[in-house]
Amino acid sequence: MTTQNTxxxxxxxxxxxxxxxxxxxTGLSELARLAELNxxxxFRILCTLAEQHFVYQAKDGSYQLGHQLLVLGQAAHHQLSLIQAVEQTSEKLRALFNENLQLRVIENNEVVQIWRKVSSQSLQVRSxxxxxxxxxxxxxxxxxxxxxxxxxxxxxxxxxxxxxxQQWNMDFTQIQQSEVSISKGELTQGVYAVAVPIFNAQGECIASFSMSIPNVRAENERLEQIIFEMKQASIQISTLLGYKK
Structure with missing residues (x-):
């Protein structure tokens, strides 16, 4: 079934x-028959898939899946395991603070959000x-x-x-030592953000787990509690993924 958006x-x-x-x-003729295409x-579709290593053509002309699908499968498994671990831990944070939570990873030298849990507060940071x-x-x-x-x-x-x-190197040292990154109004005016690392079993940082808090709910005592609980969440999620400090 196709829709106007496909x-x-x-x-x-x-x-x-x-x-x-x-x-x-399976060979070209049979694949065309099964796909209901000429x-x-x-052939053109298979050539495109082969060029990107999604399929492989054997010497006898038949086709099978290519190694790029193993790469994607591993990435999907990794992200699903990560999100499951985050879901388990985020409920406590939601109960304590009821603020927006985000999970971000590096992709092509950018930071992309792959998960979020939305606050029920009327004043909140939307992403x-x-x-x-x-x-x-x-x-x-x-x-x-x-x-x-x-x-x-x-x-x-x-x-x-x-x-x-020089400033970045100072920031790197501070964040590595504290294992928390805090910004105030850097991307969105009037908003604090607290981010902590998520480590895998190999000790690699694979994601950032963060909370966004409007300034009006980020008074000193509450912000300190948020930082503490976020760092605890970092440990819990990383441990679920096999990390041992």
Missing amino acids: ISSVTETLKLLNIVAKHPN KSRT VVGNRRPLGAGAAGKLLLTFAESSIKERFLETCSQAQI
């Missing part, structure tokens, strides 16, 4: 990919899953940059002045 060529491609998954080592179009921002921007962006691979840091700092590099 792209027919993408639908055909995904349908064909699913057919290859169900019928490995051979010419089926959407899938939104992107520059690496290094905001509490989450600074935290992810701090714990990123050295090559990513080096590329980022190439565009900075000497004074900016």
Whole structure:
């Protein structure tokens, strides 16, 4: 079934990919028949998929799934496990503070939001899953940059002045030692953000877990409690993912 928001060529491609998954080592003619497409179009789609390593053509001309799907499968498994761990831990934070929570990861040198839990407060910070921002921007962006691979840091700092590099190095040290990143009104005026790292079993920071709080609800004592509980959540989520400090 197609709707006005779907792209027919993408639908055909995904349908064909699913057919290859169900019928490995199948030739062009049979794949075209199963996909209800002509051979010419089926061939062009398969060539495109093969170019991106989603399918592989054997010497006998038959097709099977390519290694890129293993990469995607591993990424999906990783993100689903991460989100399940976050869901388990976020309920306590929701009960304590009722503020917006976000989960962000690095993708193509940007920070992308992959999960959120929305506050029921009338005054709240609104964000959407899938939104992107520059690496290094905001509490989450600074935290992810701090714990990123050295090559990513080096590329980022190439565009900075000497004074900016010195400031970033100070920020990196502070965030690494405290394992928390805090911003006030940096991306959204009148909003605090508190971000903590999520580590995997290999000790790599794979995500930023953050809370956004309007200034009017971020008085000193409450903010200190939020920071403490967020750091505890970081430990709990990371532990669920196999991390041992």
